[in-house]
Amino acid sequence: MTIPRETMPPKRHELPPLFESLGTHLRDGLRQVVARLPIEPPSFVLARVLDRVLLPRLAHDTRQALQGRTVELVISDLGIRVRLQLDYAGFRVASSRGEAELRILAPANSYIRLMRGEDDADRLFFERALVMEGDTELGLILKNALDAIGPLLTWPGRPA
């Protein structure tokens, strides 16, 4: 089809990616080291953060939908992988074995922009800055819940 189009070269990231300033070797080396680290510490830290900033604002139906499902977040540029599960008491570290029901892959900046309410997950997907694998419906519940709640993160000094 010959429909006139206006195209723009896609911009990968709005903010300069984290660790951009490091040399390629250092960055790749760091990523390999980080990737071999156990997933527990970062998962534990994130679970505690989400218990504070997300859990109290989660609607009842969303909470029910997420209950007992394993979500894996891969911070692709840092090689960090976290696995979480929501149970009745709050977020907890999920087992590192077996398939996660939902897997999200994105660089650190995509997560930061989403958590600050500055970006649109669909846009990040179109721009290749986010991929979701597994149960897409679960991913959508999560995305819609975050959209409805608004920014989870704000820079110091700025009101939510």
Added chain:
Amino acid sequence: MQGILTAHHDAINSTPNSANSPYAPDSRIRNNAAPPAWLITMDAAVTTNATTRPAVKPELVCPAGSLRALQMAVDAGADAVYLGLKDATNARNFAGLNFDDTQVRAGVAYAHARGARVLMALNTFADARDTRPWFGAVDTAATMGADALIVADTAVMAYCRDHHPKLRLHLSVQASATSYEAIEFYRRHYGIQRAVLPRVLTLSQVAHLARLSMVDIEVFGFGSLCVMVEGRCALSSYVTGQSPNNAGVCSPPSAVRWQHTPSGVDARLNGVLIDHYGPDEPRGYPTLCKGRFDVAGERGYAIEEPTSLNTLAILPELISIGVKAIKIEGRQRSPSYVEQVTKVWRTAIDSACAAPQRYSVQPAWSATLTRFAEGQQHTLGAYDRPWR
């Protein structure tokens, strides 16, 4: 979030339902009289230019999938927002999206306090086994003070006409009315006061309808492009058993699977591979119409590429032919999309109305819209068909 009254609402749009508002009662609309003879012979009507209505500033109608998106749309300058309930009565019935009764009430209060209107999308076809959710949603909309309903099913329209005669009806794109006769049918029988046109008509066809139709015409201005007469498309039914006009989705989330591979991403709909995006290729929503297929030995987009509709380039024409409202697609999108796209369209409509001769699409507007576009590109779609 701004808590003060926003300054963007101009004289035309500042008081909903006032005499000069786009929702002012129009005596032509709700009478069930037959149209005048000149309207029947449409071509004659066109050549004699029987109706000359002065161009008015079109209403900017923006999507709200959540209360937060509604607030951001209103703050960014939307004249109206459209929303749906958390059930199958609207065509964006996605998990976690949409409004419960408390949120509708809060949304209506927020919008009305700032001079904006709330349209409730009730635009799926009622389930014949149980129509109660649809009729109940009509009652809810009336109780909550919605300014209009966006409807597709004649049973829902009839219920509203009989039980809430004062509530405005807008014909949804899902009703697939593309001709004067079809729109006139809905006006005469159900008293619809506006029709949303499918994205398949050329600019001259839209002009023709806007000139003849006794109801207001609303067109899509920006958002994901549907290249067919949406309410009649059976592509997603074919693959998933669900379609836009009953389940409200072309790619039901439960049927969508993306798989990251070393060579890119596979997109599947109910197990059917509909595209493989290379690492540097643009991506779009996983609808069958925007997939790539082997056709006659060649692999490519058989129907349409991932792209969004964008009509900024023909905005002055849309206004001068008498289009009364411009709709932004995307209740499934995030509040940041709603806010930024609304800001661009607010500025564009204001500038096209203030000085149509000097209007030009600003590079910054295009850049913002392209960022949010599917496949990161946009098109005028059927409005401009060079191959005709």
